[in-house]
Amino acid sequence: xxxxxISASPRKNNSQTFALAQEVIKGCNPExxxxxxxxxxxxxxxxxxxxxxxxxxxxxIKDDVLKIMKKMLAADGIILASxxxxxxxxxxxxxxxxxxxxxIHCKRLLGKYIAGVVSSGAGYDEPVxxxxxxxxxxxxxxxxxxxxxxxxxxxxxxxKARVFGEKLHSIIKNKKTFKxxxxxxxxxxxxxxxxxxxxxxxxxxxxxxWKKQNWI
Ligand SMILES: Cc1cc2nc3c(=O)[nH]c(=O)nc-3n(C[C@H](O)[C@H](O)[C@H](O)COP(=O)(O)O)c2cc1C
Numbered sequence: 001x002x003x004x005x006i007s008a009s010p011r012k013n014n015s016q017t018f019a020l021a022q023e024v025i026k027g028c029n030p031e032x033x034x035x036x037x038x039x040x041x042x043x044x045x046x047x048x049x050x051x052x053x054x055x056x057x058x059x060x061i062k063d064d065v066l067k068i069m070k071k072m073l074a075a076d077g078i079i080l081a082s083x084x085x086x087x088x089x090x091x092x093x094x095x096x097x098x099x100x101x102x103x104i105h106c107k108r109l110l111g112k113y114i115a116g117v118v119s120s121g122a123g124y125d126e127p128v129x130x131x132x133x134x135x136x137x138x139x140x141x142x143x144x145x146x147x148x149x150x151x152x153x154x155x156x157x158x159x160k161a162r163v164f165g166e167k168l169h170s171i172i173k174n175k176k177t178f179k180x181x182x183x184x185x186x187x188x189x190x191x192x193x194x195x196x197x198x199x200x201x202x203x204x205x206x207x208x209x210w211k212k213q214n215w216i
Contacts, residue, residue: 027165
């Protein structure tokens with residue numbers, strides 16, 4: 001099992017969110033782990049040029065985003081760890097999401113699992129977790145759940161995180177299906193099918209991808 005942990009706190013090793021995510025990793029105990037601190041990577045904003053839709057996994061911006069996206073594609077499970085910044089993920093994680101709309105158009109994370117890890121000052125995590133879940137489903141991945149904490153993370157929550165990590169391991173290993181989520185993913189795919197056909201001349205690469213999958 002290969003896990004990619006994407007940590008979106010600029011505080012890197014001093015991050016409470018990362019500390020919580022590390023407990024999840026302890027419980028999950030994956031054979032392969034790749035840790036990405038987004039603050040170590042250059043991530044510019046999406047310019048909406050649509051090149052990635054014409055020619056998939058291509059982008060005129062020469063930064064580190066494609067490198068990260070390739071690691072996401074190679075993983076069985078992706079842990080998205082972000083502090084609550086004004087009831088959303090941090091700007092670096094949002095920028096990564098915005099740059100990966102090809103994943104949404106082509107449901108590139110189908111068969112994968114995404115888990116959320118959130119920390120906050122006030123202990124209110126709901127909109128952040130919901131946003132991470134929305135990203136997962138819209139990219140085709142199932143959402144395996146989340147763990148949250150008010151900072152600083154205490155021992156009890158760390159233990160909960162390890163238990164959640166064990167559960168995550170089992171979900172990925174046994175390829176657990178979340179029926180309601182699969183329904184939402186299928187609905188999203190049906191909506192995109194119409195769009196991909198409508199835009200087939202401008203979104204050439206993605207249209208070809210859909211054809212190759214026998215989805216159209
Ligand atoms: C720009 C910014 C915005 C924040 N917004 C919120 C917020 O809306 N709600 C909240 O509970 N905490 C908020 N916080 C506090 C952080 O979520 C909290 O300290 C978190 O544990 C930091 O995680 P880290 O140590 O992983 O960076 C904010 C912090 C910053 C720097």
